[in-house]
Amino acid sequence: MLRSYVTKKYLFFYFVAIMITWLEAVITPALIQYIISSFTNHQLHLLWQVLIWGIVGNLILLLGLAGKRYYYARVLTDFKSGIKQAIFQTFLYSRRIADEEVLSDLENDVKQLEDNYIEPTVIIISSLGFTTVSICYALWTNFYLGLLFIIFYSIPVLCSSIGSKRLDAISEQKSMANQSYVSQVTNMIAGARSIRHYLGQSMFYKLFSKDLHKALEQEVAYEKQRTINCLFINGIDAFCSVAPIVIGGFMTYYNYLSAASFVGIYLVSHNIGYQFQELSYFINTRKSAKSLCDKYQNLLGEKLTKPTVLKGSVFPIQLERVSVERDGQEILAPCDLTIEEGEKIAIIGESGSGKTTLLNLIYGEIKPSQGRIHYHGQELNSDELYQAGAYILQSSHVFDGLTLEENVALGQEIDSVRMEEILQQTGLKALQGKISNNQTLSGGEKQRLEIARALYHNRHFILADEVKANLDLKNQEKINQLLFSLPQAIVEVIHHYSDEDLKRYDKVIELER
Numbered sequence: 001m002l003r004s005y006v007t008k009k010y011l012f013f014y015f016v017a018i019m020i021t022w023l024e025a026v027i028t029p030a031l032i033q034y035i036i037s038s039f040t041n042h043q044l045h046l047l048w049q050v051l052i053w054g055i056v057g058n059l060i061l062l063l064g065l066a067g068k069r070y071y072y073a074r075v076l077t078d079f080k081s082g083i084k085q086a087i088f089q090t091f092l093y094s095r096r097i098a099d100e101e102v103l104s105d106l107e108n109d110v111k112q113l114e115d116n117y118i119e120p121t122v123i124i125i126s127s128l129g130f131t132t133v134s135i136c137y138a139l140w141t142n143f144y145l146g147l148l149f150i151i152f153y154s155i156p157v158l159c160s161s162i163g164s165k166r167l168d169a170i171s172e173q174k175s176m177a178n179q180s181y182v183s184q185v186t187n188m189i190a191g192a193r194s195i196r197h198y199l200g201q202s203m204f205y206k207l208f209s210k211d212l213h214k215a216l217e218q219e220v221a222y223e224k225q226r227t228i229n230c231l232f233i234n235g236i237d238a239f240c241s242v243a244p245i246v247i248g249g250f251m252t253y254y255n256y257l258s259a260a261s262f263v264g265i266y267l268v269s270h271n272i273g274y275q276f277q278e279l280s281y282f283i284n285t286r287k288s289a290k291s292l293c294d295k296y297q298n299l300l301g302e303k304l305t306k307p308t309v310l311k312g313s314v315f316p317i318q319l320e321r322v323s324v325e326r327d328g329q330e331i332l333a334p335c336d337l338t339i340e341e342g343e344k345i346a347i348i349g350e351s352g353s354g355k356t357t358l359l360n361l362i363y364g365e366i367k368p369s370q371g372r373i374h375y376h377g378q379e380l381n382s383d384e385l386y387q388a389g390a391y392i393l394q395s396s397h398v399f400d401g402l403t404l405e406e407n408v409a410l411g412q413e414i415d416s417v418r419m420e421e422i423l424q425q426t427g428l429k430a431l432q433g434k435i436s437n438n439q440t441l442s443g444g445e446k447q448r449l450e451i452a453r454a455l456y457h458n459r460h461f462i463l464a465d466e467v468k469a470n471l472d473l474k475n476q477e478k479i480n481q482l483l484f485s486l487p488q489a490i491v492e493v494i495h496h497y498s499d500e501d502l503k504r505y506d507k508v509i510e511l512e513r
Helices: 008-021 024-040 045-093 102-141 143-158 164-190 192-197 201-253 259-288 290-301 355-362 382-388 404-409 416-425 443-456 473-485 499-503
Strands: 317-326 329-339 344-349 370-375 389-392 461-465 489-493 507-511
Touching: 008 045, 008 102, 024 045, 024 102, 024 259, 045 102, 045 290, 102 143, 102 164, 102 259, 102 290, 143 201, 143 259, 164 192, 164 201, 164 259, 164 290, 192 201, 201 259, 259 290, 317 355, 329 355, 329 507, 344 355, 344 499, 355 461, 355 489, 355 507, 370 382, 382 389, 389 443, 404 416, 404 443, 416 443, 443 473, 473 489
Parallel strands: 344 489, 344 507, 389 461, 461 489
Antiparallel strands: 317 329, 317 370
16 A cells, blocks of 8 residues: 555655664664773774764764655655545545545544554564664674574564454444544534524534544543553563573673673664564554555555446436335335426425435436336436436535636636626626635525536536525526526426416426325
8 A cells, every 4th residue: 555655766765764774773782892892802992993983873874864754754745645635536536435434534544544554664664674683783793692682582573463353443443433423523513503593502512522432432442452462562572671681691601702792782682672562563553554454455446437428318317116215114105207308397295205315316316226217218327417417406515716617617628608608697697707605605696506517517407406495586586587498407396386386397296205
């Protein structure tokens, strides 16, 4: 996963910087060893050599540490940029990431991958190199004592997998709890107006506290399990770090090695011990990110296919005995409907009769439990249906910071002549060239903006779900006149209507519960 989102050049320079920092494993032990040797052998000229090599070695080490910090920041920036772009691209171009989950994926999951996968991975690589250099130095100084240190200090690493399965399970629960928390908070923020207007603050504060507490509990459970794992491994490490030092003391006492060699091996053994602790901790931490890595490896590993291009007409649209059931309950009773090109159709019925469900069926947002839907005698996939029709809801969305024309074109090349005609037709000419946002446009203007989008993008039909419900009478009539003037087929769910209103439609479909 790291290689997929990081520039190879930065990875190369980062590893070069890491290799330079491995000098730290031998600089101090070697200097101390030579200083002690100069005392015991009365060779004071060695001290001047130690001074020169010590200064040169530490200057090189400083360059390595500076490069390591800088290129780690570049590697991390590359990773976050790459994976966030991949997540958002997958969200936009496919249905593999739900709307309510994408924010949590972008922020919480990427942060967890940074902390529990990227950082441990680079530290493990650094530690392995550092440990290898330390081991080579210890074996070169005294093979048998060095070998003892290696054997004892390898035991904690071999035990590092203990408890990892439990930690992995808790990590997955933690990710799900965070996702649920962000989703609930986003939902509450969207409905804050209703909460305040109907004095629901107490209820929603309790719900917020409950979700927050659950998410934080999972974080505590995760850290608790990680601490237990580390305590066990570090307990083993405590014994393994002392035993070879005592053995080395006996070897020095009985003149099997010099005091200088013993001190040198002791110092490098401290490096080995510390690095093995680092390896134990970060191997365990990295394993905890396995489920998250697998999730995004599978999710982002699939190639995004280009949308299927719609060819030809979609009319007539035929719904044959379509019905929808959910959890054993009938949401939409079996119904038949044929939509011809240019027809204006009203969908009426009491609340809960399935009016919105019928629109969702036509637009391919849901599949029928029973029955079939054909478009000019064939079935269409989601991409083709999105190109065929427009679906306008009660509340339309305006993208802040874009001009009105950009809000209509939504990334397509702007044909200024055609755009001007459509803005004139939809009554939005006065707003041409102005920066739009959700606060500056009225409800009626937002609905007309949605209709302008449908016209500019050459949609064959428009589905309208109570689009006039939140508008005053003047704006309702403006939308009515606009919809009936269009050549596109219109299928509109209406709630408040008179007999005169219904006479304007070619067909009126009344749904029953």
